[in-house]
Structure formats: C-alpha cells, structure tokens
Amino acid sequence: MENNWTEEQLQLFSKADDMYISPFYDDGKTPGTPTWIWSVVADNDLYVRAYNGQNSRWYQSAGKQRAGKIKLAGQEYDVFFEPIEPGSALTEKIDQAYKEKYSSSRYLAPMIGKGPVSATVKILPRNE
16 A cells, blocks of 8 residues: 555645654664754655755665654654656646745755755655
C-alpha cells in the first residue's frame, strides 16, 4: 500500500516554512539533529532539497537510512525518504514550486541550481 499525505496535510505543508528534518542515525531508530530546511509540495507530494547538495550530512543520512522524522506545520511525523533522479519533468515541477513559495528569497537561485537539484528527496509518511 502506498503511503500518502492527506489533501489537508498537503495544503498546510505548501504554506508552512518551519520544516525540520531528522534522518535516523546508523542505528536506524535514533533521529539525528533536526535541520531547518525549505520544503515544497509538487505533484501532490512533499519534497526537500539539500542546499549543500549531495555532500549535505542530512542528505547522506536520508539516502542511507531512508527513514527518520520531520517536524512541519507544528506537527511531528515519522517518514520515509526517497531520493529523486534529477532531470525529469518532476524536477521542473519541483523547481516551479520553489520559485512560487520562495520567490522573495536570495537563496532561491542556489536552490534551483545543479547541486541542490541533485539532492532532491521525496518525503512520505511512515504509518506503523
């Protein structure tokens, strides 16, 4: 069964700017130090990008552990992380979501650059 966010959650997430991401440590159960990060909703899914690209510590942990926790819109969630291949039509949709949500930020241009785009992660709820 596919895990998906509800329409209500996606609406909240699309406006919220308070995401903290905590991939698990190597033990697979202890959440890492929360990292504040930009998040966007595109194509009815939740995405994040690592500002420092694939060298980012949280990105490397997310890719290795594939699970962790996030805090977003005032709630905590257990989640799965799914790295996204850059260069697809989905990449353009995610870029557009970043442009719409963060248009006034001076950090927008780097976030739609090659490094961060190569470190894009889809976040899915982990229902246990």
